[in-house]
């Protein structure tokens with residue numbers, strides 16, 4: 001067997017792709033170089049245009065003197081702050097190197113080769129990738145329109161089902177399933193199947209506490225909830241995500257977590273950001289205002305736009321969206337084309353600052369008028 005052939009990799013690796021080195025996925029400096037433009041507006045990663053709390057800078061300054069030491073393995077300070085605010089015990093919280101790592105850890109901890117993992121389609125790609133990595137089977141359930149089809153997901157359960165992923169609100173469609181529907185769904189799932197609810201965008205929803213499943217954790221032993229500091233907390237660069245659930249599931253997941261998965265600066269920054277909820281409130285208010293403005297403007301232009309409960313929009317332009325994607329790219333405005341996730345008529349557009357959104361809208365209008 002040749003070592004440069006895929007057959008020398010473990011089963012499932014052949015189903016994975018390397019992370020793209022193409023335009024929407026490059027850092028801003030590289031995009032500038034590639035496009036030869038001065039100004040780049042990056043609206044392809046759902047990052048926060050409002051940055052992180054000023055308290056993060058101060059906390060990082062203090063921490064930077066101790067880089068020779070390993071960080072706390074369990075990130076205890078951060079863990080306790082999160083646990084306390086959600087009225088959970090610290091043993092019900094696991095901190096990961098971004099929600100990405102948390103997704104990988106839960107799949108590694110619970111899914112055996114050939115077991116099935118039910119995921120909506122389209123949704124965040126990491127659930128499927130993590131499943132392939134352990135040799136599991138991904139069972140994709142198409143959305144009903146732009147909304148998760150819970151009935152179809154339930155109907156897809158077999159003897160081999162081990163895990164179900166729910167992304168709420170869903171990336172890339174931006175829509176939110178109401179708490180009651182999810183609670184009913186959860187009640188109908190056998191307890192040996194683990195339900196993982198990814199709430200990466202929860203803080204942007206109109207009623208974050210009401211729409212979250214966190215309050216069901218103590219009554220549902222098979223429920224895990226994932227959150228991140230990469231979105232509203234503006235800390236994507238430092239890679240902090242977390243997992244909440246009953247102690248049993250969390251302690252099993254701890255077994256597969258590398259001992260120093262979360263670096264010191266990430267831990268310190270996340271704790272400072274957590275303690276500045278004013279910053280979160282302001283970012284949310286700005287996002288909600290911009291979301292309404294941009295959705296209304298797009299709809300006035302005749303474009304269909306999902307009812308977003310996130311910091312990004314799914315826009316259906318009614319025809320192949322690639323020409324609009326490329327037109328915006330030439331202007332330095334980078335959005336996510338829908339053909340990346342099976343919706344070729346759509347673009348997923350992160351909300352930027354007011355100025356960025358105005359530029360975006362005026363370029364879309366120009367494109368439409370010149371068609």
Ligand SMILES: Cc1ncc(COP(=O)(O)O)c(C=O)c1O
Pocket residue numbers: 045046097098099100101124167171198200201227228229230236239240241
């Ligand atoms: C739904 C969802 N989950 C998880 C993540 C990953 O977040 P993190 O940056 O914490 O790894 C993202 C990032 O875009 C996401 O959209």
